[in-house]
Amino acid sequence: MTKLAHNLYKAEQVREMDNYAINKLGISGTVLMERAGSAAFDVLRKHWPEAKSISIVCGSGNNAGDGYVVARLAKEAGMEVQVLQIGDSSRMKGDALAAAQRLQSVGIDTTEFTVPKCQQADVVIDALLGTGLSREVSDEYYTVIKAINACGKPILALDIPSGLNANTGTAESIAVKANVTVTFIGNKQGLFSGDAWDYCGTHIFESLSVPTEVYEQTTCGVEQINYEKLKHILKPRALNSHKGHNGHVLIIGGEAGFTGAARMAGEAAARVGAGLVSIATRKEHAAGMNASRPELMVHGIDSEKEFHILAERVNVIAIGPGLGQSEWAKQLLGFALDSGLPMIVDADALNLLSAEPKKRDNWVLTPHGGEAARLLGKSTQETEENRFATVRTLQNEFGGVVILKGPGSLVCSHDEPMFLCTDGNPGMSSGGMGDVLTGVVAGLAAQGLGLLDAASLGVSLHGAAGDGAAKAAGQRGLLASDLMSWVRRLANP
Numbered sequence: 001m002t003k004l005a006h007n008l009y010k011a012e013q014v015r016e017m018d019n020y021a022i023n024k025l026g027i028s029g030t031v032l033m034e035r036a037g038s039a040a041f042d043v044l045r046k047h048w049p050e051a052k053s054i055s056i057v058c059g060s061g062n063n064a065g066d067g068y069v070v071a072r073l074a075k076e077a078g079m080e081v082q083v084l085q086i087g088d089s090s091r092m093k094g095d096a097l098a099a100a101q102r103l104q105s106v107g108i109d110t111t112e113f114t115v116p117k118c119q120q121a122d123v124v125i126d127a128l129l130g131t132g133l134s135r136e137v138s139d140e141y142y143t144v145i146k147a148i149n150a151c152g153k154p155i156l157a158l159d160i161p162s163g164l165n166a167n168t169g170t171a172e173s174i175a176v177k178a179n180v181t182v183t184f185i186g187n188k189q190g191l192f193s194g195d196a197w198d199y200c201g202t203h204i205f206e207s208l209s210v211p212t213e214v215y216e217q218t219t220c221g222v223e224q225i226n227y228e229k230l231k232h233i234l235k236p237r238a239l240n241s242h243k244g245h246n247g248h249v250l251i252i253g254g255e256a257g258f259t260g261a262a263r264m265a266g267e268a269a270a271r272v273g274a275g276l277v278s279i280a281t282r283k284e285h286a287a288g289m290n291a292s293r294p295e296l297m298v299h300g301i302d303s304e305k306e307f308h309i310l311a312e313r314v315n316v317i318a319i320g321p322g323l324g325q326s327e328w329a330k331q332l333l334g335f336a337l338d339s340g341l342p343m344i345v346d347a348d349a350l351n352l353l354s355a356e357p358k359k360r361d362n363w364v365l366t367p368h369g370g371e372a373a374r375l376l377g378k379s380t381q382e383t384e385e386n387r388f389a390t391v392r393t394l395q396n397e398f399g400g401v402v403i404l405k406g407p408g409s410l411v412c413s414h415d416e417p418m419f420l421c422t423d424g425n426p427g428m429s430s431g432g433m434g435d436v437l438t439g440v441v442a443g444l445a446a447q448g449l450g451l452l453d454a455a456s457l458g459v460s461l462h463g464a465a466g467d468g469a470a471k472a473a474g475q476r477g478l479l480a481s482d483l484m485s486w487v488r489r490l491a492n493p
Helices: 011-023 029-047 062-076 094-105 115-120 139-150 194-198 212-216 227-233 259-271 283-292 304-311 327-339 347-355 369-376 380-385 387-398 433-446 451-473 480-490
Strands: 007-009 053-058 080-085 110-112 123-127 155-158 180-184 202-206 222-225 248-252 276-281 297-300 316-319 343-345 363-365 401-404 410-412 418-421
Touching: 007 011, 011 029, 011 212, 029 062, 029 094, 029 123, 029 155, 029 180, 029 202, 053 062, 053 115, 062 080, 062 094, 062 123, 062 155, 080 115, 115 139, 222 451, 227 451, 248 259, 248 327, 248 433, 259 276, 259 283, 259 433, 259 480, 276 283, 276 304, 283 297, 304 327, 316 327, 316 433, 327 347, 343 347, 343 433, 347 369, 347 433, 363 451, 369 380, 369 387, 380 387, 387 401, 387 410, 387 418, 401 451, 410 451, 418 451, 433 451, 433 480, 451 480
Parallel strands: 053 080, 053 123, 080 110, 123 155, 155 180, 180 202, 222 418, 248 276, 248 316, 276 297, 316 343, 343 363, 363 401
Antiparallel strands: 007 222, 401 410, 410 418
């Protein structure tokens, strides 16, 4: 994947790039529209080579113009083509109007949308609304999108599935569920966040051969990352290394009923390469936890003196897995904060932090949407509606590095750009996955990686481990502990 394909932009940024190419570089809008339609037609032929007929559902903007070009090319290739028009075509202007006139020149007339017409084709092409949508779709478009989704035919979306917000990935009341989405000039960030994962299908990026100068005029706010891109961060170990060279992680957690969370975080830190891993937990849980994984050094802690004796020997603290919100938990969180050590903060430690917010530079916060909502005093729906804004607000208010977990996990520091991880799968929606991530990030940080590198590589390695485990035995039934062997494997590229 090229760097241009890795970069993600807001819809307005892509429009600015489009305008720059037209007004500053002299590439006509007609040429860009022809390139877009040609690229989309190539995608159509590649993914559905046996298709003999298409229905192109068009609105009245430039997205429709792209659709008209596809229709003309398909007709010239001998396919059966029908263009189903929605909305007031008399409002059409500029390049889209010119494309409509060229369409008529090859004998294709637009016709009114009906469900039977939509169902007649081998493939349906969505050229309805494009990237400009920022509100709920109108009743007329709602009915059409519902019919497209129910037609039972493969769907190719041009630029973005209609009804999806290009900046947030939120489905505005309803959106087209595409099998393939081909997007032009710049990858829109909303294609990789929130609801978008259920609507876009396969992502395909087409730059339309615009010069690199176009991209140099715009700052990329979000960059895609994955394990393959970041694994170079993991360097070979020195031949004379010993455990002390590879860092010491302290995991704090393991309240009654949740000892497994701290245990899995501890093993994940060890599997990713930390030289030593200690766990601070309830005294009554220490022996049992140690027996299940003897390499972990498990300590029963309930006093500040005991904590400080332990903390003197560690490089990084991970707090939260199975911590609970008791007085014991609050006390241990206070000890950890006072230590000044780098911290990975997860689960109940985040919930405790929401009651007494603090800001610091040397920590990584790892909330999911619900925990983010508590930290910001909002509803989960509000935090998930625009995950990009949520993670940026969290970083501004709490400092350090923030990982907003979920499909397309985001990693945000005070610098631009933020990162969006494309590794991971729905099978990872099960208990304990976040505990493993906490351990992975802590283990990488203990080995000397900066917190941003540890967070970015940690999220990617964790997601790739989940993908490996899912590929081996399926997504449904995937357990957090199934990732351990994959974490070790991927920690040794």
